[in-house]
Amino acid sequence: MPTEYNDAQLIVACRKGQEWAWDMLVERYKRLVYSIALRAGLDQEDAADVFQTVFTLLVENLSNLHAPQGLAAWLITTTRRTSWNMLRKRNRELPQSLAETQDADSNHPAEEWLLHGHPDESRWADQALVREALERMGGRCKELLWLLYYDPAEPSYEQISHRMNLPLGSIGPTRARCLQKMRQILQAMGMDGA
Amino acid sequence: MSHHEIHFTNLIDWLDNRLDAEARERVEAHVASCPACQRDLAWLQRVIQAARSDDTVEPPAKAVAQVKALYRAKKAALRGRQRAPRLAFAFALTLVLLISMAWYLTQVPTLFAREATLTTVLGSAQVRHADSQTWQEMAAGETVHEGDGVRVLDGTAVLALFEGSLLEMQAGSELALSTLRSGLFGVTYQVVLGQTAGVVDYNVAPLRSALCRFEAYAPTVRVAVHGTRFVIAVQSQEQTQVTVLQGRVEVTNAVTKTVLVEREAAVVPANAPLVYLPTLTPLPTPEPTTTPTPSPAAPTLPSPTATPTHMPALPPQQGRHPTAMPPSSTPQPMPSQTPSPTASMSITPTLTLEANRVSFRGVIESLPARLLGAWTISGQTVWVTPRTQITGTPEVGRRARGIALAIAGQPLVALQIEIEELYPTATPSPGLGTHPTPTPMRTIMPGPRPSPIVTLPPMRTPIATLLPRRTPHRTPIPSSTPSPQPSASPEATATPPALTGS
Numbered sequence: 001m002p003t004e005y006n007d008a009q010l011i012v013a014c015r016k017g018q019e020w021a022w023d024m025l026v027e028r029y030k031r032l033v034y035s036i037a038l039r040a041g042l043d044q045e046d047a048a049d050v051f052q053t054v055f056t057l058l059v060e061n062l063s064n065l066h067a068p069q070g071l072a073a074w075l076i077t078t079t080r081r082t083s084w085n086m087l088r089k090r091n092r093e094l095p096q097s098l099a100e101t102q103d104a105d106s107n108h109p110a111e112e113w114l115l116h117g118h119p120d121e122s123r124w125a126d127q128a129l130v131r132e133a134l135e136r137m138g139g140r141c142k143e144l145l146w147l148l149y150y151d152p153a154e155p156s157y158e159q160i161s162h163r164m165n166l167p168l169g170s171i172g173p174t175r176a177r178c179l180q181k182m183r184q185i186l187q188a189m190g191m192d193g194a
Numbered sequence: 195m196s197h198h199e200i201h202f203t204n205l206i207d208w209l210d211n212r213l214d215a216e217a218r219e220r221v222e223a224h225v226a227s228c229p230a231c232q233r234d235l236a237w238l239q240r241v242i243q244a245a246r247s248d249d250t251v252e253p254p255a256k257a258v259a260q261v262k263a264l265y266r267a268k269k270a271a272l273r274g275r276q277r278a279p280r281l282a283f284a285f286a287l288t289l290v291l292l293i294s295m296a297w298y299l300t301q302v303p304t305l306f307a308r309e310a311t312l313t314t315v316l317g318s319a320q321v322r323h324a325d326s327q328t329w330q331e332m333a334a335g336e337t338v339h340e341g342d343g344v345r346v347l348d349g350t351a352v353l354a355l356f357e358g359s360l361l362e363m364q365a366g367s368e369l370a371l372s373t374l375r376s377g378l379f380g381v382t383y384q385v386v387l388g389q390t391a392g393v394v395d396y397n398v399a400p401l402r403s404a405l406c407r408f409e410a411y412a413p414t415v416r417v418a419v420h421g422t423r424f425v426i427a428v429q430s431q432e433q434t435q436v437t438v439l440q441g442r443v444e445v446t447n448a449v450t451k452t453v454l455v456e457r458e459a460a461v462v463p464a465n466a467p468l469v470y471l472p473t474l475t476p477l478p479t480p481e482p483t484t485t486p487t488p489s490p491a492a493p494t495l496p497s498p499t500a501t502p503t504h505m506p507a508l509p510p511q512q513g514r515h516p517t518a519m520p521p522s523s524t525p526q527p528m529p530s531q532t533p534s535p536t537a538s539m540s541i542t543p544t545l546t547l548e549a550n551r552v553s554f555r556g557v558i559e560s561l562p563a564r565l566l567g568a569w570t571i572s573g574q575t576v577w578v579t580p581r582t583q584i585t586g587t588p589e590v591g592r593r594a595r596g597i598a599l600a601i602a603g604q605p606l607v608a609l610q611i612e613i614e615e616l617y618p619t620a621t622p623s624p625g626l627g628t629h630p631t632p633t634p635m636r637t638i639m640p641g642p643r644p645s646p647i648v649t650l651p652p653m654r655t656p657i658a659t660l661l662p663r664r665t666p667h668r669t670p671i672p673s674s675t676p677s678p679q680p681s682a683s684p685e686a687t688a689t690p691p692a693l694t695g696s
Contacts, residue, residue, distance in 0.1 A: 014265070022265040026258060034253035048257040055261040059268050126244035134245075148210075149245035157212075172212075176203040183237065 004136065006190025011068035014059075026055065029072065032128045033079045040083035041110050046090065050082045057082075069190065072125035077117075084114040126191070133185040140164065141178035148175060200224045205235050209242060299378035303405050308356040308374045308383070309337045310344075314579045316599065316607055317349015317365060340374040346392070350550070350599055350607075352581050357383050358399030359408070360581050367392025367428075372411075382406050393427040397581075398441070412436075414464040418444040424454075432464045435471070554606065555595035558613075561588055568605070569594075575605040586613025 324341025422441025556572030
């Protein structure tokens with residue numbers, strides 16, 4: 001029995017009442033949904049409401065998802081619209097306020113991307129899968145790739161060698177092996193092009 | 195991983211900008227002409243960029259837990275919705291199969307063995323079970339089954355079949371219950387009886403469907419029934435008489451197959467054509483009578499001389515025909531007459547197919563709670579059985595009339611009881627009493643009823659007399675055949691001739 005499942009497999013399992021599949025879906029996309037709500041300018045409380053609303057819609061539409069492989073796109077779109085509704089509910093002057101709200105990353109007005117989509121949406125979906133793959137690798141691979149690509153401090157190879165007690169010359173080959181392993185995991189998770 | 199001189203590690207180093215200029219140029223030159231390396235590089239760029247740009251935030255643990263719990267709460271409903279169509283289909287399929295099976299089982303008339311119950315025994319009745327060779331005494335309430343035999347040695351007994359038919363067995367009669375079977379719910383059934391001796395009055399319930407069968411075999415005849423009442427009298431092993439009182443029966447012997455309709459009778463020899471008997475004619479509804487003089491305590495049972503062989507007999511001495519009424523009876527109000535509880539019941543021998551029947555009338559003095567059991571009518575005990583046909587509303591103090599079985603030493607067993615309507619009855623009139631009445635009882639005819647009068651319903655089973663056919667086109671009764679003897683009874687001479695015209 002494989003330990004990695006793509007979205008379509010998890011949706012089917014959810015339809016059959018498999019709780020573990022639902023938990024896996026939530027773990028995979030929880031940061032994606034919550035972070036989109038935050039990027040929309042909502043505070044943490046409203047973002048949490050959006051988070052619950054989106055997954056409520058998902059659980060209610062499990063039987064109606066015609067393209068389970070597009071779950072990430074469905075979640076992103078649903079989160080954008082839910083966030084938009086939440087913003088309108090919170091502030092009657094939302095259009096004017098949003099015009100002044102800037103997305104820190106993309107420099108796109110929130111109103112624009114909330115209504116019509118964000119150019120980085122595919123990358124947001126990749127982030128969810130890559131992070132899950134990292135979690136699944138575990139061990140020294142997870143630690144090494146975290147230090148290399150996730151650590152905001154961006155430690156040097158010497159720092160990484162020291163922290164992981166790993167010879168400096170082994171970091172490169174180890175990194176390559178870990179990325180190959182991640183590639184296999186992402187392939188199993190259905191990431192296209194992996 | 196490419197298998198060229200450029201390894202996956204070199205591509206990662208190139209992405210991480212960890213190559214010197216020479217190595218960097220070598221990698222770029224190679225990748226430019228290596229599609230596999232280009233795909234590897236594109237994937238590495240995509241993953242590493244996603245990782246480095248990942249600024250997503252972990253949602254509150256509480257919100258995550260609530261979302262996970264949300265699914266568990268919806269799970270039951272979700273699975274229920276998924277199962278509902280399958281369950282509905284399975285239920286519908288099962289229902290269709292059950293209905294089909296039940297319908298099929300209802301159409302098989304021989305599926306289940308059924309039973310008959312001896313409801314009334316006046317005298318001695320015996321049963322011989324299918325697995326036995328000996329006859330055992332039988333009491334009312336006992337059941338008999340397919341394959342059993344029933345006979346009546348003395349008196350009379352009523353056998354109620356499972357499908358509602360009532361067989362009144364006379365003394366000396368014997369029945370073999372050859373087939374007592376039905377399908378599911380009794381929708382279809384088959385009853386085949388073998389009558390080897392005696393007289394049995396068949397009151398057959400209407401057949402419930404075309405698949406139902408009711409047949410009675412006598413030594414010389416097979417009678418197929420379609421809901422009717424008829425009498426089979428086995429006169430000998432070579433001759434049987436069939437009399438149809440209601441409905442129609444199909445009569446078949448070795449040489450003839452014909453249908454007898456209501457009020458037809460025939461003698462069926464073993465190997466000869468049927469001999470039709472004169473047509474039976476129903477008697478008019480008896481008029482109310484009173485008994486001015488109390489009769490003796492015990493009813494005088496009629497002598498069976500009128501119908502010694504259970505053949506229909508002619509002399510209708512009970513009741514009066516309209517022509518026997520006074521010719522100048524003009525309608526006039528009658529003083530109301532309350533029936534006297536102490537008045538004796540009048541019991542009159544009837545002109546019936548069986549000699550042991552009497553008509554009676556009198557005032558109801560007591561009634562059982564559910565009507566079944568002993569009634570007291572003008573001091574006499576009359577037993578009412580489930581077979582007794584009652585018309586009207588029985589109440590103490592009201593006048594009743596009817597037909598009963600009279601067995602020596604036994605109380606009367608009512609076959610029919612009519613509760614007379616309350617209306618002004620006649621004051622005994624000398625003129626009315628002077629008409630020739632052959633009955634041993636003196637009766638007084640009431641005058642015409644004042645209008646409006648609720649007319650009594652006619653008897654369901656008319657008492658019949660034998661009258662010659664208007665156009666006798668069938669074989670006359672041979673002299674050897676037991677036939678009505680009009681002169682055998684003195685009452686016969688008193689039969690109003692106008693009856694023949696009815």
